[in-house]
Amino acid sequence: MAARRNRPGFKLSDITGEDADSATAAGLGAGVPTVTAKEWQPRRPVSGTPFANFHKIVDPSGALNFNGKAILHASGVDFSNGASFAINMDQLELQDELGKGAYGTVKRVLHRPTKVAMAMKEIRLELDESKLNAILMELDILHRAVHPSIVEFYGAFFIETCVYYCMEFMDAGSLDKLYGVGVPEDVLARIVASMVRGLKFLKDDLQIIHRDVKPTNVLVNMKGQVKLCDFGVSGQLEKSLAKTNIGCQSYMAPERIKGESQNALSTYTVSSDVWSVGLATIEIGLGAYPYPPETYSNVFAQLQAIVHGDPPVLPAKYTETACDWVSKCLVKRPEGRASYAELLEHPFLVNDAGNTVDMAAWVSRAVAWRDKQREKERQAVLAKEAPPPHE
Known part of the structure; x- marks a missing residue:
């Protein structure tokens, strides 16, 4: 992994000014994207700001200090184990907006020192100690999640309440946004x-269950690489039945839907993510979410169909082998679902390992x-907004 992190044109030492190999000296293991912590400049005091009440977490310099485990400040994150991620806003050239959600925004930025394009995600902090510690937990996960099927984490920093x-x-x-092409x-x-390799790594190596597996959290690049994102807490804070509305696309497994309806919130296991993998696979193959919200009178009818109805299946164009693989994911009883190891050993994925697939060509198409679809939509909006012609 060290070679992948230090590929030509981008090294963590370009960002931090330190040798990335010093991570090994800090006891973090070769290949982990960390460097020795550096001194940082204090920011202005936060007295009079909303964070003034959180003196146990916010020190007078304006940094977030998490029980000696990590310090989050304007220039980056310093973990007590010696890891440091020293990116700051001054190094970044803001470009276009990639997305927006309840948490904040995602923007494309250029990291000037390395000329590397990055996606910068803004998380607005809740003024609650448990939420702040949840953010720290996510950062801790991000800096350890080094795998070819996981989106790379380059660094983080804190400004004001974000x-x-x-x-x-x-x-x-x-x-x-891509599977509609077929x-x-x-x-x-x-x-x-x-997807399965990334999820297996999170579970086996980091003891993490993703909890939000769906096509929107599977990213692709023009090289044809496929990687998971949003496996940290920020993507999970609002995931519950109480937040579900008609029009939403639920990827919750039947046992989770039943468990939450009975306030039994401990029902989430790795098998629940396996269900979500199966549902996401159906959606990718079908080109649409398999429980279309518009076909149900309300969200409860939709959830009832997931819990009690027959599981969806792949379209007829796919082989029996592919359909069998998906059926192993969509077993109603969680104990009956395949494990990640069993999914990887299934002929559907064993055959894939031996195939040459031109993923870059498919991504390009x-x-x-x-x-083209976006341009059609844009033209339709313009036509709708255009004033009527003068008679």
């Missing part, structure tokens, strides 16, 4: 194989299709 995460920029965007079986297998 944390900014700098991540790998996946230039083809999210899968939900997904051949070899491409589908390559996509889901990457999918991006061209997406851009």
Whole structure:
């Protein structure tokens, strides 16, 4: 992984001014994207700001200090184990907006010292100690999650009441905007194989369950690489039945829907993510979410269909092998679902490992299709907004 992190044109030492290999000396293991912590300049005091009441976390310089485990400040994050991520806003050239949500925004930025394009995610902090510690937990996960099927984390910093995460920029965007072009079986297998490997790594190496597996959280680049994102807490804070509205696309497993309806919130296991993988696979192959909200009278009818109805299946164009693989994910009883290891050992993904798949060509077609669709939508909006012609 060290070679991948230190690829030509981008080294963590370019950002931090330190040798990335010093991570090994700090006891963090070779290949982990960390460097020795550096001194940082204090920011202005926060007295009089909303954070003034959080003196246990916010020190007089304006940094967030988490029980000696990490310090989050304007120039980056310093972990007590010696890890440091020293990116700051002055190094970044803001470019276009990539997305917006309840948490904040995601923008494309250029990191000037390295000329590397990044996606910068803004997280507005809740003024609550548990939420602040949840953010720290996510940062801790991000800096340890080094895997070819996981979007790379470059660094983070804190300004006022926002944390900014700098991540790998996946230039083809999210899968939900691409699958409408049509997904051949070899491409589908390559996509889901990457998803399963990433999820298996999170579970086996970091003891993390993703909890939000869906096509919008699967990113693609023009090279044809497929990577998971949003496996940290920021993507999970609002995920509950109480927040579900008609029009939403639920990827919750049946046991989670039943558990939350009975306030039994401990029902989430790795098998719940396996269900979400199966549902996402159906959506990618079908080109649409398999429980269309518009076909149900309300959100409860939609959730009832997920819990009690027959699981969806892949379209007829896919082989029996592909359909069998998906059926192993969509077993109603969680204990009956396949494990990640079993999914990888299934002929559907074993065959994929031996195939040559031109993912870059498919991504190129999918991006061209997406851009054409967006232009049609733009033209339709313009036509609707245009004033009527004078008679």
